Amino acid sequence: MIEVKNLTKHFGPKVAVDNLSLSVRKGEVLGFLGPNGAGKSTTMRMITGFLPPTSGGVTVGGDDMLEAPNRAKARIGYLPESAPLYLDMTVEGFLGFTAELRGKSGSEKKEAVDRAIETCFLQKVRRQAIDTLSKGYRHRTCLAQAIIHDPEVLILDEPTDGLDPNQKDVVRNLIREMGKTKAIIFSTHILEEVEACCSRAIIIDQGRIVADGTPQDLRRRASRAGAVHVVASGLSGGAIEKELGGLRHAARVEGSALAESFSGIVWPKQNTGAGVLAAEIYQLAGAKNLVLSELHEDQGRLDDMFRELTSGNKS
């Protein structure tokens, strides 16, 4: 549905987006991650046709954004980062306006407005002026605008930013629900959100894709993923650490040794599963009369992965 090819954007001498390519199919929810200033919003603005790319191209549903912008734009629903709105209009008036720009009129327009109001839970404020609304309602009004024409493609720039936990949940459920039939790209800082609603995630840093995969894939790539967490007592911490280090399948031990306990992480040797190592630790505990209060495999955390990929290489 969305094809992005070698997209590049320069702002003066600064490279905001650097040769970025990606594609999103129908039924796919793509989480767009990256630190502030990584080029997320710039990329989304180019995909929606707001910014012209320096080079590279975007096609949406087969229509090129530069050659047939109106046909491409018609397929997209877009929620810009700050959820901008015309403050002097009412919710209903604003949605009616956007529905008209999307080519709807008469009863079709009325239905579209009603459906969007219902989907985004705006019934209570539908006749209210937008400048009297709270941030959560404003955000959802802008989201309603993005889905008013039931688009095939949704581009959402930080759709849950500034919402309270309940509202965040509502929006996430919406994204998940709509993701079944649409191609969605949404950006966020919140990693749990990616795990909650994305079928795929991309991490970008300094305008480049540094990781691309399912959230599970990405988690597994974190450096701790596959290591074994151990909390044990029964001997002095130092002694336990030594015993663990001497295991046949253990490559490395890291942790804090206290007087009577040890808590840390043991990495298995290459080509050894965490399960084998855990079993060996369990046997060791039996042999040495250790009390294991924790023994589990690290699933990897997206946070770790994110930090490892996007910090340190700041130039």
Added chain:
Amino acid sequence: MRNVWIVFKRELISYFTTPLAYVLIIIFCFLSLSLCLFFGGFIERGDASLSSFFYFHPWIYMIFGPAIGMRLWSEEHRMGTTELLLTMPISPWEAILGKFLAAFTVLAVTLLSTIGMVFTVLSLGEPDVGVIFSGYLGSFLVGASSIAITCAVSALTRNQITCLLVSVTICLVLTLVGFPPISDLLRSSSFLGIKLGFLADICNGVSLFWHSTEMARGLMRIQSLIYFISLIGFCLFLTSVIIRSKRA
């Protein structure tokens, strides 16, 4: 065309849901009538004509046009709604035209509300209706030009006050270059032995003031019409260029 209409409608409603349009209309009527009555010698002249009424219009438009037009794009830029509007399946042209026409309509409503002056002179004597029509058309075109200038300036900045000041300055310059004291001065002076009379003609040619006073006198020249229409067209074109380059 449909999209122009949709943008136009929204923009016009927005003018009249905020107090802006009403305030501007009242100020315009008050200024144009009081200047005409107290400084234009409308009564003393004893002549059933509106020339003293139209004489002040270019001066009022210097502020009135920018005041109407300053929000056109500045407000969109400030609120971030440009991003919303320009990612809709419409061309920037349609948005620019819709917005300009809405401001244009506010101007038309304003001028229409001074129609009482026409009935006044009609009841006082037998004015030349053709001259009145020409005066109104001239006034209308000066107003539209100052709005178009402001439209281009407003695309440049997110600050309405900056837009107002810059547009007023541009309109002031375009008015003053054709102001008789200045063209007379140019006509009577020379520089390095070259007579500057031709400069006066050039200045008159680009001046809002000169074209509008000519039209207020009933001289509806094709040159004046071309001047106004090309000025408006150029400013709207400039607006689209600015909007495009702002995004690049």
